[in-house]
Amino acid sequence: MKGQLFLLSPCEDYRSVRTVICGHSHSFAIAHGLILNPQHPVETAAMAAARRLGLAGLRGTGMDAAYLAAMDRIAETKNVAVIWDGNQPVRHFLLTAGRHLDLVPRDYPSIRVLPGAQIVPEEAIRAHFEPSLAGLDRFLARHSPRDRTRRLVFGIHPPSGDDDEIRRRLAKEEYFVQRAGELGLDVQRIGITPASVRRKLWFVLERQMREIAARHDAPFIPAPAAAFDAAGFLKPELAGNDVSHAGFAYGRLIVEELATHLEG
Amino acid sequence: MRKGPTPYDEAPSRAFWSRSVARDFDAAELLAPDVRLVTGKDRIVSAGSCFAANVVPYLERAGLTYLRIEAPHPLLNAPPDSFGYGRFSAAYGNIYTVRQMLQLLRRARRVWKPAEAWWEDEGIFIDPFRPGLQFRARSKAEFEALTRCHLDSVRLAFKKATVFVFTLGLTEAWTSAEDGAVYPACPGTIGGSFDPARHVFHNFTVAETIADLTAVIAELRTINRKLRTILTVSPVPLVATAGGGHVLEATVYSKAVLRAAAGEVARAHESVSYFPAYEIVTGPQAPSDFFQPDRRNVSQAALDAVMAAFLAHADGVADSPVSAATSSPARERLLSQAIAAAECEEEMADPYARRSPAPEEAQPAVSRLLSRIRRAVPRRSGT
Numbered sequence: 103m104k105g106q107l108f109l110l111s112p113c114e115d116y117r118s119v120r121t122v123i124c125g126h127s128h129s130f131a132i133a134h135g136l137i138l139n140p141q142h143p144v145e146t147a148a149m150a151a152a153r154r155l156g157l158a159g160l161r162g163t164g165m166d167a168a169y170l171a172a173m174d175r176i177a178e179t180k181n182v183a184v185i186w187d188g189n190q191p192v193r194h195f196l197l198t199a200g201r202h203l204d205l206v207p208r209d210y211p212s213i214r215v216l217p218g219a220q221i222v223p224e225e226a227i228r229a230h231f232e233p234s235l236a237g238l239d240r241f242l243a244r245h246s247p248r249d250r251t252r253r254l255v256f257g258i259h260p261p262s263g264d265d266d267e268i269r270r271r272l273a274k275e276e277y278f279v280q281r282a283g284e285l286g287l288d289v290q291r292i293g294i295t296p297a298s299v300r301r302k303l304w305f306v307l308e309r310q311m312r313e314i315a316a317r318h319d320a321p322f323i324p325a326p327a328a329a330f331d332a333a334g335f336l337k338p339e340l341a342g343n344d345v346s347h348a349g350f351a352y353g354r355l356i357v358e359e360l361a362t363h364l365e366g
Numbered sequence: 367m368r369k370g371p372t373p374y375d376e377a378p379s380r381a382f383w384s385r386s387v388a389r390d391f392d393a394a395e396l397l398a399p400d401v402r403l404v405t406g407k408d409r410i411v412s413a414g415s416c417f418a419a420n421v422v423p424y425l426e427r428a429g430l431t432y433l434r435i436e437a438p439h440p441l442l443n444a445p446p447d448s449f450g451y452g453r454f455s456a457a458y459g460n461i462y463t464v465r466q467m468l469q470l471l472r473r474a475r476r477v478w479k480p481a482e483a484w485w486e487d488e489g490i491f492i493d494p495f496r497p498g499l500q501f502r503a504r505s506k507a508e509f510e511a512l513t514r515c516h517l518d519s520v521r522l523a524f525k526k527a528t529v530f531v532f533t534l535g536l537t538e539a540w541t542s543a544e545d546g547a548v549y550p551a552c553p554g555t556i557g558g559s560f561d562p563a564r565h566v567f568h569n570f571t572v573a574e575t576i577a578d579l580t581a582v583i584a585e586l587r588t589i590n591r592k593l594r595t596i597l598t599v600s601p602v603p604l605v606a607t608a609g610g611g612h613v614l615e616a617t618v619y620s621k622a623v624l625r626a627a628a629g630e631v632a633r634a635h636e637s638v639s640y641f642p643a644y645e646i647v648t649g650p651q652a653p654s655d656f657f658q659p660d661r662r663n664v665s666q667a668a669l670d671a672v673m674a675a676f677l678a679h680a681d682g683v684a685d686s687p688v689s690a691a692t693s694s695p696a697r698e699r700l701l702s703q704a705i706a707a708a709e710c711e712e713e714m715a716d717p718y719a720r721r722s723p724a725p726e727e728a729q730p731a732v733s734r735l736l737s738r739i740r741r742a743v744p745r746r747s748g749t
Contacts, residue, residue: 195441203439206508213507220439221515223501224508230443 107172110137111158112149120156121252121364122176123357125185126165128258128347132185133159135353148354151361170241177245181252183323183360186238186311188258190231191303192346196268197278198293199285205299207306216296227306235310242318254363255315256356257308257324259348261300263335268294271345278345301334326359391651393671394678396642403596403641404529406682409433411455411523413470414533415462417600417643417664419453421531424673428683433527436519451499455523457516459496459550462536463570464578464627466548470495471585474520480547484509485558494549497557524589532582533643534624535600537570538608538616552608567608569619575627583635595638597628601647603662621648643672 110133113119123132136152136159138145151157160176163169176182195203204219205227215221242253262268272278273289282289295303308324315322329352331337340352379385380395397403404410409431412418426432436456451457461467472478473495485492490502491509496516503509524530540552543566554560570578579597586593599621607616625644632640647656647668656668677683 194443198441200440203441206505206511208504208508213511215511219515221511222439222442223499223512224504225501226438226442229501 107162109158110161112137112153113156113158118156119158119180121181121183122158122160123183124160124173126187128185128188129159131342131348131350131353132356133161134350135357139350146354148357151358155361155364183254183256185256187234189346190234191300191307195295195303197281197285198295199287202296205302207302210302210305224306228310231307231310235314239314242320247319253320255311255320255322257311257322259325259352260330260334260336261304262341263297263333264338265294265297268345275344321363323359323363326355329355387651393646393675396645397679401679402681403676403679404430408528409526410529410531411527412531413454413461413467415460415535415600417602418533420669421673422453428677430683433523435523456519458520462550463539463548464534464575464582466550468578468582469548470520474517481545482542482547492557494558497551521589524586527593530593530595532595533598533600534628537620537623539568540565541568569609572623572626575623576630579627579631583638596641597632597638598641599624599628599644601644602664641676646672646675
């Protein structure tokens, strides 16, 4: 199947599929929430909802031209629920070789900042993220809501608050090993951006996604409340196998959230 | 008939116009041969008008250490800032008047707080003292955190430095009627809105400037007792005057006040010296091409001459740090106009400049060149 596009779905055929979940790597866990998998081989509420509502997940080639073309084709006849990137805070800000940055985003519940951190404007962070969200904006502009089809935008799961776990996983990921090298340090010794800042970066990115969705009248599906621990981070049991992604259990949660939106 | 020796008899050649200006002029001789302004061990901070920013690349290329305490965070990939906030040791942008510098230091030491600390415009919080910042605060809490961080950086820059190069630019300023806070630009030209009841024009006198400069030295000594200060006066004329007279007369007044004050304060304080950049560029000996055709913007040749003289009095600098101009006059002019349009708040005082920042025929070149300007070393022009 590698290199080929395919749909993950409990539906019997393509005609009964009404909504397709697609997008960057985070859609993997969500799409797998629609079907049985070896880690959780029992029928779930998410699967039942998927069958009832005709949900499918587009998988296969990664976010390349073929995948984007397939998204465009699907969007002509079916609802599309998009998850767009979402790894920017981790990819660009997790590893740090110098002074920490911090920010005070508008509407964020706390205005506390790290002592000694360089405070950067929220607008600068937004400008940093903006180019990576342009594709979402263009996709939604190309596929404005029509008679029978809807566009939905998924938010991104909250970041992990477990520094030790992140550090354990870092060394296993080629991207971060290389990135640490670019910053002139070994991945085992490099600094990681504190959890409080990771959460603020996630908050800003999520706001930007919401705003893009609102501009195109696309419903926004945030990370479900059940995904957050008491401090506002991703519950450890919902984490995936790497630094960036959530696991199938999170996928099932957000499929239920999607179902609520579609049925609401 | 002479009756005996006079003080002129033993004076060196540099004391005589006929021997040191009328012929064989050497700008380095404006300072006594034994004067050492900086050494390779110094850590330099600077502040002043656009002209002050233009000299920084020369210092860095000469191998001197220019402190940059408030650079953009390395993880952040954002467009370069405008109005020169990245061109100085901390992101204070252009400091045009001595009072503005004094207030910055007092804010950095938390001993003074302006009554009008921000301007709010549809949920955006504008810093009246840095109105051209590219990224503005989206809440009061964010504004306060950003300002705190900035002022900490200012204090740290002066604490770590060994030499402060301060270029005096203007005496005219717009101030707060409430507490005398001095703005870098007239409110309403870049940010905020002008209110004649709250914003008043002031042209500082020589007595005020001397008092402010003396207070600046005192503030600096509070932060860092070992800091030495080098005063210079920007040779660049005013963009516009709000004093009611002719801009040329206002320029000469302004520069005369600043020059007199700098000299007096330098004579009064051992830790302060004066470097005659103003004289090198504007003196009768200066070639006509030290100014560009607008007779305001300073040319590459002028900057080269100023910095060659400065570095002649520096120890431990790299060989041949002052570049020969390599670009064409037309390109120089476009670069100069583009820099002025992009990075000089004072330019905003000219309504024509605000509406039309560059001549029509230069516009495409300006936009193309702006991205290259950031890399252009040294900067070509400004106030």
